[in-house]
Amino acid sequence: MHKLSPLALAVAGSFFAMPLAFAAEEVAKEEQKIEKIEVTGSRIKGVDLEGTQPLVVISADDIKNSGANSVYELLQDLGQVRGGTGTFSTSESGATSTSTPAGQAAASLRGLGPSSTLTLINGRRVAASSFAAGTQNFVDINSIPLAAIERVEVLATGASAIYGADAVAGVINYILKKDYEGAEVTLSYANSTASSNDATVNANLLFGTNIAGGNLTLFADLFDREGYMASDRDFTKQPALQSNYSYLPKLRDGVNINYYSARSGNEIGNPNCTSPLVTTEFGEEICAYYANQDDQLESPFESQSAGFIYTKDINGLVWNTDFFFSTTKSTAISSPAPIEQVEQINPDHGAWVPETALDIYPADYVDFLYDELWIDPFDTLAGQELWGFQYSARFNDPRTIENKTDSFRLTSSLGGDIANWQWESAILLSQSKSKQKAIAGIYNRYKYSALVHGELCSDGSIANFDEDMGLSCSSGQLLAAFNPLLQNDAANNALLSNAQEVPTRDGKSTVYGWDLRFSGDLMEFNDDFIRAAFGIEARKEEITDTPSLNARARPENRYLVDVFGFGSSLSEADRTQAAAFAEIYAPLSDTVELQLAGRYDYYDDFGSTFNPKVGLTWRPHDSLAIRGSWATSFRAPSLTQAGVKLRTTTATYDCSANQTVADLYCEGFGDVRRPNVLELGNPDLQAETSESVSFGFAWSPTDNTTLTVDYWQFSHEKLVDTDLTAMLARTATDASVRHCGLVPEGETGIAYNPDLCLVTDEAGLTVEDEGANMAQILDAWVAFDEPRFAELPLLRDHVIQLENVGQQDVxxxxxxxxxxxxxAGGRLGLDADWTHYVSFERNKAGSDEIESLIGTFRYPENIASARISWSGEAVYLGLTALYTSSYQDDISRLRGRNIDELTDLGLLDENGEREVSAWTTLRANIGYDFENASLNFTVDNLLDRDPPAVYGTARGFDSINHDAFGRNYRVSFSYFF
Structure with a gap:
């Protein structure tokens, strides 16, 4: 028998309901009934919930007038998804394992993170991206075709009592078009007014017709967007601060001789550096690298999608099937990979080069270097002992990662009426498959090291070495040695291709689901009816994330990934879930309405949870609804978090959060460090929990006027994350997490330079001994090694495990x-939206101390928009102002040299702080409706305002709350057949 793919099974299964529909015709009612609509936030159909909950609806007209080319662009102005760091787009894509997966985007409500926002399509789930952002699984909204969306409903309050897991911050429900008759084609072109080519081309088709007694709606969408670089914008061409330099220049620019090999203890800059030498805080003259030269502000992105929705009424039974498929492709780049020594004993120490490499320099400079350098022996991979020194550099080509994602989603449902009850049952299959491939800038660390030492064979193997016979290859020929000091030599540069590799990463995420729902009148009460909804559902989720062997950290290889600068996770997990839910809507009086809901969820990995909701609405007047609700919600640990076997990444430790950590590992400063770590999943993780409260009112004094005001709050606990700051703080008193050398397999903790065990505290205890005084060991290390930085010497690949470590309240x-x-000639519209964050509090990493985030970096206090519009018989136009308030720059976490430069430039106030300016941009649009066509022209950032300067990020601006696109326009034309 041939094994059918999930897609084939789903397509076949979608038609199982057809014969059942005919078999069940006898239960259908003869009279035609008006369809009862289900609104996001309730499973009860047909109840007028207008004004009872803070629901934001983006209508078809809103989508048309927005000028958006994608779902992300449609949502980016919504106050509920702005503020904080949760929502991200392809501007945060990168080529490293800690970056946003290339070409993908996510929406986050209230800044609580994308995994705390439930994404639905027609009220049912979507498979998460197989590539997590960090360890947070999220739904890639770039995979949802904008052309198929009729409207978007956003409920930014806890909703697990209705929808289950992940609805901690709320729900975004994408409602697809259906029952469409006719055809339309829309073509659009967008670009910025900058000199670079940032064009976006979009074409979509919508077609609907009655066929076989039902309605078939077809849609297709093509999207192609160019990317652009920091070098394409005037305000990002140059580094934000001259002190943002890296000691690792590109090979072609001229490498530095590492300070570890210099007698003076200072880095020695290459005299042939292609850019002016930079003076460091130590007074050195070095050849430097600035990341902005390879910073991709927006990755290129392509997508194609198509699908259908078929609805058929069979004597009162409704059969509905919707299906869409999308494929996306994007390419992301990151700065060129640093070149490290193969054993990487200390990441501050460079790679080794034989002293013969100096032969390219004039004799007098070689004599100078011999006076300045320690020429030491080192062992090569083939077993030679050579003499040389260490150098600091990175490769020439940026790390370039190509990402391709194929997604499909199919649901098929059958519904009807029994007495005063409506029922519906559906099956769901949704899948996302991604493939990542490093197409440039990734080199094998062993091949490269052998190439520099003249030990690489043409077949990629390492040469054999014999004291008498010298070097020889078992197969292939011995290649010439690559000289990293030699610049602009074609033959030398061509040798690098022999060390290049193409690691890959394959991921697949699948959701299988089934549900059965009932909605109707429960009983008469107060001359009305108590209405209810209840149902059951079952779901199975699977996820795999499998990198190629050369991209994995493995214990047999001392956890060194085979290639420089590219790591990934190995993850595999699955779970099954079952749930039962009930909801009641009760008119307690003519003016008071009650909503009660409760849901029980059982997971086969972490257990069960019950989440209730209580909502109350009081209508003292026909024009006024006063509303409030309380609910609990939960987020199940993501499958990536539960199933990570070993993830190579970087982790952040924040010295401003813990003074002990600052004193031992940051010279007392409060900056942020990002060392290499190995991250482990945790099958014992508990679910994150949340309690939400909201209350407010909706007032419509006239048919043309509506005002809503809502207060909301969330208390979110047991957040899943790794906490390197806490692990470092723990080293002050816990010897079990202190290791000289690599952390042993099966253990967690911090890895130190092995030489640290050569010193002791005043009691004679080493760093690995219980009771050792770490401050005294630090003093002893400084006296022993005379290091450049007076801090404990970390090695690499600290091993930390995901835990329930945090809380946040907003x-x-x-x-x-x-x-x-x-x-007489039309309608004038005035609209305003304002979100004010009263507070956003979160515990500092590695500390129980609660920090207030509102007004700090990336957490604006106020986000608002205002729009004036005119719509006439054929013409419509509008002007929208988008506002983001000011907040503090991230000065405290900068390096000392950055703070010194800002002080010299006079950019800090008397408290050593700096405020990021508020930012307001204007969007204008004008459109005209012909008899069978429409034309729309939109200009965003009408005044071409640059984003405010931000020095707390190397980019020089905040790519989360602002953008670097500048003035841009979009023209679209639609024709209706």
Whole structure:
């Protein structure tokens, strides 16, 4: 028998409901009934919930007038998804394992993170991306075709009582078009007014017709966007600060001789550096690298999608099937990989080069270097002992990663009426498959090292060495040695291709689901009806993330990934889940309505949870609804978090969060460090929990005026993350997590330079001994080694495990106002949205101390928009202002040399702080509707305002809350057949 793919099974399964529909015709009612609509936030159909909950609806007209080319662009102005660091786009894509997966984007409500926002399509789930952002699984909203969306409903309050896991911050529900008749084609072109080519081309088709007694709606969408670099914008061409330099220049620019090999203890800059030498805080003259020269502000992105929705009414039974498939492709780049010594004893020490490499320099300079250098012996991979020195450099080509994702989603449902009850049952299959391939800038560390030492064979193997016979290859020929000091030599540069590798990464995420729901009148009460909904559902989720062998950290290889600068996770997990839910809507009086909901979820990995919700609405007047709700929610540990076997990444430790950590590992400063770590999953993780409260009112004094005001708050606990700061703080008192050399397999903790065990505290205890005084060991190390930095010497690949380590509490107020004025020639609209964050508190990493984030870096206090629009018989136009308030720059976490430069430039206030300016941009759009066509022209950032300067990030601006696109325009034309 041939094994059918999940897609084939799903397509076949979608038609199973057809014969059942005919078999069940006898239960259908003869009379035609008006369809009862289910609104996001409730499973009860047909109840007028207008005003009872803070639901934001982006209508078809809103989508048309937005000028958006993608779902991310449609949502990016919504106050509920702005603020904080949760929402991200392809501007954060990169080629490293800690970056956003290339070409993907996610929406986060209230800044609580993308995994705390539930994404639905037509009220049902979507498979998460197989490549997590960090360890957070999320739904890639770039995979959802904008052309298929009728409207978007956003409920930014806890909703697990209705929808289950992940609805901690709320729900974004994408409602697809259906029952469409006719055809339309839309073509659009967008670009910035900058000199670079940032063009976006988009074409979509929508077609609907009645066929076989039902309605078939077809859609297709093609999207192609160019990327652009920091070098394409005037304000990012140059580094934000001259002190943002790296000691690792590109090979072609001229390598530095590492300070570890210099007698003076200072880095020695290459006299042939292609850029002016930079003076460091130590007074050195070095050849430097600035990351902005390879910073990709937006990755190129392509997508194609198509699908259908078929709806058929069979004597009162409704059969509905919707299917879409999308494929996306994007290429992301990151700065060229640093070149490290193969054993990487200390990441501050460079790779070794034989002293013969100096022969390229004039004799007088060689004599100078011999006076300045320690020429030491070192062992090569083939077993030679050579004499040489260490150098600091990175490769020439940026790390370039190509990502391709194929996604599909299919649901098929059958529903009907039994007495006063509506029922519906559906099956769901959703899958996302991604493949990542490093196409440039990735080199094998062993091959490269052998190439520099003249030990690489043409077949990629390491040469054999014999004291008498010298070097020889078992197969292939011995290649010439690559000289990293030699610049602009074609033959020398061509040798590098022999060390290049193409690591890959394959991921697949699948969701299988089934549900059965009932909705109807429960009983008469107060001359009305108590209405209810209840149901059951079952779901199975699977996820795999499998990198090629050369991209994995393996114990047999001392956890060194075979290639420089590219790591990834090895992850595999699955789970099954079952749930039962119930919801009641009760009119307690003519003016008071009650909503009660509860849901029980069982997971076969972490257990069960029950989440209730209580909502109350009081209507003292027909024009006024006062509303409030309380609910609990949960987020199940993601499958990536539960199933990570070993993830190579970097982790952040924040010296401002813990003074002990600052004193031992940061010379007392409060900066942030990002060392290499190995991250382990944890099958014992508990679910994250949340409690949410909201109350407010909706007031419509006239048919043309609506004002809503809502206060909301979330208390989010048991957050899953790794906590390197806490692990480092733990080293002050816990010897079990202190290791001289690599952390042994099966253990966790911090890895130190092995030489640290050569010193002791005043009691004679080493760093690995229980009771050792770490401050005294630090003093002893400084006296023994005379290091450049007076801090404990970390090695690499500290091993940390995911845990439930954090909490966050956020409170705020939303205000929305809409008013229209009717005139003889048309309608004038006035709209305003404002989100005010009252507080956002989170525990500092590695500390129980709670820090207040509102007004700090990337957490603006106020986000708002205001729009004035005019719509006439054929013409419509609008002007929108988008506002993000000021907040503090991230000065405290900068290096001392950065702070010194900012002080010299006079950019800091008397408290050593700096405020990032508020940012307001304007969007204008104009459109005209012909008899069978429409034309729309939109200009974003009308005044071409640069984003505010931000020095707490190397980019020089905040790519989360601002953007670098500048003035850009979009023209679209639609024709209706």
């Amino acid at each position: 409170k705020g107020v939303d205000l929305r106002f809409s008013h229209t004025l009717d005139f």
